[in-house]
Amino acid sequence: MKNYDAVILGAGQSGMPLAKKISNIGLSVALIEKRVIGGTCINDGCSPTKTMVSSARVAHLVSRAADFGVILPSYQVDQEIVKKRKDHIVTLFRGGAEKSLSKNENIDILMGTAAFKDSHTIEITSSTGSTETVKGKKIFINTGSEPRIPEIDGLTGTPYLTSTTVMELEETPEHLLIMGGGYIGLEFAQMFRRFGSNVTIIDRAGRLVSKEDEDVCKEISQIFSDEGIDTLFNSEVRKVTYQDGFTIITKTPEGEKSLKGSHLLVATGRIPSSARLGLENTQIKTTDKGFIRTDDFLKTAENHIYALGDVAGSAPFTHIAYHDAHIAFQHAYKGNGISKKERLVPYCVFIDPQLARIGLNEQEAKDKGIPYKTGKFLMKHAGRTLEVDETRGFFKVLVDPKSKKILGATILSLDGGEIMAILQMAMVGGVTYDTIATLPIAHPTLAESLNNLMGQIE
Structure with a gap:
């Protein structure tokens, strides 16, 4: 030994x-x-x-x-x-x-x-x-x-996919069913839709990415809908069968529904x-x-x-x-x-446009009773996103009304993770929002929209 x-x-x-x-x-x-x-x-x-x-x-x-x-x-x-x-x-x-x-x-x-x-x-x-x-x-x-593989009638023994095995596919699924509308499920949903699959998400929650603010959830839902991704909310898979394809029985607010698909991805957490x-x-x-x-x-x-x-x-x-x-x-x-x-905990979900977060969002600030002011700037008004025709999403920031320091930000945008990192460093350095509002940020860049964002705070 x-x-x-x-x-x-x-x-x-x-x-x-x-x-x-x-x-x-x-x-x-x-x-x-x-x-x-x-x-x-x-x-x-x-x-x-x-x-x-x-x-x-x-x-x-x-x-x-x-x-x-x-x-x-x-x-x-x-x-x-x-x-x-x-x-x-x-x-x-x-x-x-x-x-x-x-x-x-x-x-x-x-x-x-x-x-x-x-x-x-x-x-x-x-x-x-x-x-x-x-x-x-x-x-x-x-x-x-x-x-995490949930205990669902009939699931065991079927050739269901996980976030690991779905990446081993050498064929594009005709119709990919996805159990779970979390971050992992969303990345694969959009990915395979763009590869050419029909995609249906079955989610127990009432909206996608339910930990995010409601306006973020609505925007992502609209983006996914525009790309042809179907979503069943408040739905729970009750039974799975497989014979030359998957059939799943799902409990929905409108009663039981039967869905058929060529492949099933279980993305119900870890x-x-x-x-x-x-x-x-x-x-x-x-x-x-x-x-x-x-x-x-x-x-x-x-x-x-x-x-x-x-x-x-x-x-x-x-x-x-x-x-x-x-x-x-x-x-x-x-x-x-x-x-x-x-430590601050940043993260970025690699859907398109990227969803990036640092610090508090409105939902959390309200739950904790933390006073805040907010600013929001839509990407459809940003010069850089218009030039590259990537106008979906927005920048959103929360600031302390007294100190003017940044409490948190949600960036749903082209290269959102990169913008979020800028705000993370501002938070660590104690840079106030009014300082960022008047910074001469290089033009034409995505980052210069931070000027506009901070200018929206009232």
């Missing part, structure tokens, strides 16, 4: 940078990974999905070529080539990650499934069934999450990958949903064990997992009191 200064469970977007940080101060690290290096982001999430989203956007732009004076006789989507391009990017990114880790002589990469034997001892079971054990002075859990870690052999506690309980510095009930990323209930974004590695490293090895409560 080998002893390490640190044992890390999972080579995802917390595990990899954390392993490097620890090894760089001269300590030994065992990095245990059950599947492939890179975690969800590189292999099943950000990298492959955004690669496919890019292919879908090209298809969309080609379909609109005549709007720009470019006349094309025809075009077609080759799903097999789309998949090959996605696979190439995944292989490229994964290879880069593996190469970066392998260069470090203080890191041992151990492939297999990890489980606690006691609070310092981890048993690793390889794909062939062989086992080995390692000990760690400190242990970091970064096992991520996995698709659950933490904590059930098979042997946590019962430690003092570590979990929530009712299986998330590992931690303090504000990501430390568990065991003083030498930390949990990071999705499995710890952190916001389910790669950049937050990466930041968790920073918090845990500083707390475990530097004695710094950087808390997860002190």
Whole structure:
């Protein structure tokens, strides 16, 4: 049995940078990974999905070529080539990650499934069934999450798709049924509609992206409707059958409906990958949903064990997992009191136009009783969006009436994530909205619409 200064469970977007940080101060690290290096982001999430989203956007732009004076006789989507391009990017990114880790002589990469034997001892079971054990002075859990598959009559045993397997398709679905209208479901819905599929979303909520403000939800719903994507709201799938295609029985406010489709994507959220870690052999506690309980510095009930990323209930974004590695490293090895409560949590949903958020929206401000003023600027009035004919969406900002500092922003726009990052930095730097309103921002750029946005605040 080998002893390490640190044992890390999972080579995802917390595990990899954390392993490097620890090894760089001269300590030994065992990095245990059950599947492939890179975690969800590189292999099943950000990298492959955004690669496919890019292919879908090209298809969309080609379909609109005549709007720009470019006349094309025809075009077609080759799903097999789309998949090959996605696979190439995944292989490229994964290879880069593996190469970066392998260069470090203080890191041992151990492939297999990890489980606690006691609070310092981890048993690793390889794909062939062989086992080995390692000990760690400190242990970091970064096992991520996995698709949640609901218990629905008939679903088990059918060839349903998840957010991972849907990207392995080499044919374009004739009619893709999607259970779930969350961020993952929306990205795939628009993507496959642009590839040429008929798409129907079945969502239990009363509107898409229900955590966003109502005007955001309405705008996205209109965008999706304009692109020919059907949505059933307040609906719940009760039964699934498969015979040369899917038939699903759905409970709706108007009664039961039967829907048929060639493919079914289950996009009903994700659950933490904590059930098979042997946590019962430690003092570590979990929530009712299986998330590992931690303090504000990501430390568990065991003083030498930390949990990071999705499995710890952190916001389910790669950049937050990466930041968790920073918090845990500083707390475990530097004695710094950087808390997860002190960070702003940005995110971007890669529908088109992009939906990006930072800080509070109106819904949250009202729920918390926080006073605010708001400004809103429609993209159909922005010079840059008119020039490129991408006029859907809007900028929206909340500010403190007294300090004039930004409380939050929602950007539904072309390159919305990039604009959101500007406002994030303004929030961190304490830049007031009236300062931004009169900044000489380069013309003609999308960012100069921030002048107009801040000028709308009254």
